[in-house]
Amino acid sequence: MKFVSWNVNGIRACVKKGFVDYFKEVDADIFCIQESKLQEGQIELILEEYHQYWNYAMKKGYSGTAVFTKKEPLTVRYGLGDQASEPEGRILTLEYDKFYLVNVYTPNSQRDLARLPYRLEWEDRIQEYLLELDKVKPVILCGDLNVAHQEIDLKNAKSNRGNSGFTEEERGKMTGLLNSGFVDTFRSKYPQAEGAYTWWSYMAKVRERNIGWRIDYFIVSERIKDRMIDAQIHCNIMGSDHCPIALKLDI
Numbered sequence: 001m002k003f004v005s006w007n008v009n010g011i012r013a014c015v016k017k018g019f020v021d022y023f024k025e026v027d028a029d030i031f032c033i034q035e036s037k038l039q040e041g042q043i044e045l046i047l048e049e050y051h052q053y054w055n056y057a058m059k060k061g062y063s064g065t066a067v068f069t070k071k072e073p074l075t076v077r078y079g080l081g082d083q084a085s086e087p088e089g090r091i092l093t094l095e096y097d098k099f100y101l102v103n104v105y106t107p108n109s110q111r112d113l114a115r116l117p118y119r120l121e122w123e124d125r126i127q128e129y130l131l132e133l134d135k136v137k138p139v140i141l142c143g144d145l146n147v148a149h150q151e152i153d154l155k156n157a158k159s160n161r162g163n164s165g166f167t168e169e170e171r172g173k174m175t176g177l178l179n180s181g182f183v184d185t186f187r188s189k190y191p192q193a194e195g196a197y198t199w200w201s202y203m204a205k206v207r208e209r210n211i212g213w214r215i216d217y218f219i220v221s222e223r224i225k226d227r228m229i230d231a232q233i234h235c236n237i238m239g240s241d242h243c244p245i246a247l248k249l250d251i
Contacts, residue, residue, distance in 0.1 A: 001249050004028040005142035005216060007105070007199070007242035010037040011066070015045070017239035023047065026234075026246065029070050034105035034144045036064035036089075055079070057089035064089040065103050065143070071096065080129055091126075093133070098251055099224070100133045104143035109164040116169065119146075123173035131180060138221035140249070141182070144199075144242065145217050149174045149184065152194060153214040165215060177219070185218045185231040185247055196233055199242045218247040227251050
């Protein structure tokens with residue numbers, strides 16, 4: 001199966017920049033997006049042969065996730081089971097016969113780290129949730145996780161240490177998740193790959209010079225890591241400040 005994940009930074013804007021062409025070309029079995037930035041009825045996205053599932057944020061033009069899948073899932077969960085506690089549309093879980101697919105848009109800690117405490121609480125809840133799912137069947141987690149885990153995962157590690165997305169606390173939560181029975185698929189496949197980034201600032205020539213961060217991930221239950229065929233970063237695809245990532249699994 002082929003899985004794709006992309007923080008589109010506004011699906012309406014991304015559609016105008018070639019989203020549908022890429023969508024058709026990549027021909028994923030399951031395609032996940034984050035930061036859709038719309039409410040129900042604000043776009044008519046015609047994707048033939050795909051079922052569409054959207055989790056909208058209550059706040060207009062903010063956050064939001066969606067999954068487009070060729071195969072209809074057994075169940076779909078929005079949030080962590082209590083929609084009132086997750087009003088930002090950041091989590092979608094689709095259950096299939098052999099796995100759970102969890103699409104996540106992790107909260108940003110903000111430049112001044114004002115939201116770091118909320119972010120760390122979120123990380124604890126997500127890990128607990130994933131571990132509960134993993135007791136039932138393997139988990140495939142994807143999305144913009146808003147953290148560069150290791151120094152190899154961003155261009156300027158030294159100058160960004162302690163900044164949002166590269167704090168010791170955020171990186172520690174990622175380490176804790178991986179140590180609890182999950183695998184970062186790209187880093188597992190390409191442990192020494194440098195310059196492999198998924199997000200770049202909109203500042204002039206930053207992307208052209210590849211001054212980026214790898215903050216978008218496919219993470220899977222450790223017991224299915226041997227089923228991985230490949231993990232890819234489609235850094236040549238424009239349309240957002242993030243690029244799509246892909247995972248191929250024999251599952």
